[in-house]
Amino acid sequence: MTNAVEAVLYDWNDVRQDRMRGSIKRRFISTERMTVGQIVLEEGDTVPRHSHDNEQLTYVISGALKFWFGDGDEQELVVKAGSMVVIPAGLPHRALALEHTFELDLFNPPRADWQTGSDAYFRDR
Secondary structure (H helix, E strand, O other): OOOOOOOOOOOHHHOOOEEOOOOOEEEEEEOOOOEEEEEEEOOOOEEEEEOOOOEEEEEEEEOEEEEEEOOOOOEEEEEEOOOEEEEOOOOOEEEEEOOOEEEEEEEEOOOHHHHHOOOHHHOOO
16 A cells, blocks of 8 residues: 655755845745744844744754743843754744854744744834
């Protein structure tokens, strides 16, 4: 019996790159159950406070991001190259790139706002 389900191969170079707020660049791939985003930030780039119904894993490959968590920045963490932070669904957070940073964001469930372009907090105004 043959299984009709097949693996899918993506090449990041073939995925559309979006320019976000500041000099942030983003590529992402969504599947039925998750979204993975490849994000590049320059020193000083900011991601404003926001929250979402998605659990988020942020893995910093190079560089460093400073995060603040909670409505009043009750928790502060610096995530450096080789480290990952787990952000529970619904937790307000914001970030600052402390240097040129390359990171991956993984979300479950998929980021519908990224797919529709309704992620205004992440775009230049």
